[in-house]
Amino acid sequence: MLHDPRVRGFVEYLRKIESKWQRKWMEERVFEADPDPSKPKFFITVAFPYPNAPQHLGHVRTYSITDVHARYRRMKGYNVLFPMGFHYTGTPILAMARRIARGDSDLVWLLTEVYGVPKEKLPELTDPLKLARYFHQEIKEGMIRLGYSIDWRREFTTVDPEFNKFIEWQFLKLREKGFIVSGTYPIPYCPSCENPVGMHDTEDDVEPEVAEFTVIKFRLEDGTVLPVATLRPETIFGVTNLWINPDATYVVADVNQERWIISREAVEKLKHQNYSVEILSEVRGSDLIGKFVLNPVTNEKVPVLPATFVDPDFATGIVMSVPAHAPFDYAALKDLKQRSREVAEKYGLPEELIKSIEPKIIIKVDSTPKATAVEYVEKYGIKSQSEKLALESLTREVYSLELLRGVMHDNTPYAGTSVKDAREKVKEDLTSRGYATIVYEIVNRPVFCRCKTKVIVKILPDQWFIDYGNEKWKELARECLRKVNIIPPEIRKEFENTIEWLRRRPCARKRGLGTKLPWDRRWVIESLSDSTIYMAFYTIIHLIRKNRIPPEKLTPEFFDYILLGIGDVEELSKKLGIPTEVLEEIRREFTYWYPCDARHSGKDLVPNHLTFYLFNHAAIFPEDKWPRSIVVNGWVLLEKQKMSKSKGNIIPVRKALELLPADVIRLTILSAAELMQDADFSLEGVKTSIDILSKMYTLIRKVVEMGRPGPVKSTELTYCDKIFINKVKLLIKEIDESLSRLRIRDAVQKAYFSMYNFVMDYLSLVEDEMSDERRREVIKYVLWYVIDKWIRVIAPFTPHIAEELWSMIDGEGFVSIARWPEVRDEEIDYSYVLADEYIKRLVDDISAVVRATGKKPSRVFIYVAKREHLELLRKVLHYISTEKLSASEAVRKVLSEVKDRELKKWLGERMKKFIEYVVTIPELMRDLVIRGVPIDEYSVLKEGSKYLAKLLHCSEVIVYHYDDPERYDPAGRSKLALPLRPAIYIE
């Protein structure tokens, strides 16, 4: 398609004009916005890019939608500020640079082959900051070349010293309010890399799942602790014995001043979880078999028995056995009983002891005490503890069954308590009394780090958290959410849920770029935490720079005054040595622009960034500075496929721009889907976009070449002209409505495709009138009227071609800042809209007849009903819509009201037909009729008979009143005429 020379030519043409207009916008500072109290302001922002790699089409969507929104508002008369910054904060930039330094071949391939980074640039990109700057520039260039209407004077990065001071202020504020807390935090960790591991750092991208285990201290007679790890502490009441792997190696160790026996593998893990562990000696698992331990809760003495399913690499390597409620335990017990003699001999135990162990039921399910595990194991015919997979799945089933429907049995102190509650209570009770402690373990283990080391859990001490779990803060966030307009409304629920989910969240790390915690400089504020109120910074940074205010003067008092209006200007001025005018100017700029009227982002940021955005605004700013609206959009697919690095099906912005003009890229993405849906970027779509742009361009050019129209009197307009003009007006109004709700795809469809079709339809109807000189002038007038509006309407979507066309019609200034062609409802003459609907429907009907009969029409006769009949219809429709009557009730009611005998008879004869017909009138037509929009069927068709003939491909259309005595009506069809539905005869 792109090889077609004509397409190629048009594409080249577009590219040429695009750089031209981009240059002009820049030169004339069209998008630089300063406070202007005479205009309503609109401050629009979008999640800033993270420059650890170039951008691809997925990013283009969010920014393009934002740009359309910005441009639309600008044309609607708002003073629009659309700024952009760059997010350097965090570790991915470091990781990227390190991987390049290591010569990671996958990454090198991705960068050079997919993203088109020149090979010779790579060495430079091993420096994180240079890497960020490099991609920053590339991304910025892409944005400029895509025609985004950004005020670049306000650009900043999150490592700028001025920004650091701003974030310091934010964190001091949060801390003042008690929203920053410190504590410990368990995290998946690679002991070899000495780093936390997330999904991206593991082999096969597995997300390591950390779970909290309760470790209950059973004790030998000498007080040595055998710690057993469990997810179900409430089952402590059903313990019959402990399990130890006889073949594993255990150690006796000093753990936090107690003597513990744990598996050798557990030693390192405990150390990473802040236990002090000192190994005293080693023992074999088998040496522990047969010993008795004391259950700290029930004070029962239970034996230690051997089980092969016990994994020494899991938690402490010791397990408590609850055969009634744990399938593994029951299976192991069964195994043991089967070879009780052998085992007894081997470990010197009384065989009776083994034989005497029976599952102890401690949980009721649906009010019946049940040995759930026993039931399941028997039901599924599990033969031995070595059937690991089956037992794991049974464990899950038992777990959820008992969690959901289980209640503690009468033989426990928690009788009647649900399993769910009992679990918490027992845990709480045991830990507070020192009978238990907490150990974390990776539950989906083994998970391996990319370096092949097994991932473990580490507890980070003294971690700093943002406490999104704080109930008071949550209430503020909920309030903030209630006040904000969410587009599209469907995702509001997700925000609501997120607010409820959120708990405290680590907000600082030891590595990465960013701002240091002001009260503890070892920590760097993490990226999702320094990006929550930065929109405010856009409003002031350019002034900080213009006035050459050094970062050290950007004290908390400075921001308190600028952003919150706290403090005395004179005093502050004296203290900082900044003139009061300057301080006041900056304060004014902030108060003019803030709050943010629209915040855009992809839907991935709803459960984190966007929700944090609400939280932080609610915490720091007064209500009048809270966000006004949030706009969320879906992904971009490539030929229906999800874009992914591994598939290599990523189209970087740079490459897209090499192939296609910006307007085409924009239009393709914008028209592919409505906001929340995934937009498929396909060759097909590209083709369609180029196609419609070129058709539109050719058409408008043709109109322009006809020359400017001279003066035309409104009386010279024909019925057809007026229909066309009013249809266009209505269309523009609809586009406006769609755009105001950001139904961009719908707006695009209408602005390009519907508009083009309207114009083409009109042209085909009037083309043969062009020979008449006067008529030609009028048509030109109509067309110029329409293209003037048309060009404005497409400007938000494809601004470059719009500017070019605008200059072709000698539009004033830039179309980018021209007025939107506002259409007030009063300006639309709906009688023409109704007439158009009427004609369309009639044509449809006639075509249906033609099709059904197979006749080729030469003459078409049309018989129209009378005005009084239309009035009857109007009444019926009115009753249906206002009094909620059924069609038949409404018709009957109207019939009863008719005084005129003729009319009554007319309706009476047609009752059944009329009722059936009423229901079938399309919505738009129905509304227009109810509103009393006038239409004279006879004159509409009379005036339009020539056009009708054209539309129907027949030689003549003859219109009669249905009761015209002179009418030609061989088939007697005229009596079938109903209001707005004339009778037809074809020959």
Next chain:
RNA sequence: GCCGGGGUGCCCGAGCCAGGUCAAAGGGGCGGGACUUAAGAUCCCGUGGCGUAGGCCUGCGUGGGUUCAAAUCCCACCCCCGGCACCA
């Protein structure tokens, strides 16, 4: 598991929140026609079934229900996609 979103004709995709020309917008593909030396582009017609007069029948994941009337409302079920955090 928890929480969200969704299942529409050959395909993509509107419509469903405010039930009524909804056989279901708009594309795409396919078939036919016009134009052309031809192809492409463009335009017209058709695209569930039946029908020689604007009609009828079947239909919007499955099964029920409410209603004069349901793709649209209610209930149950099945299936698909996304998020679940310290990662930007």
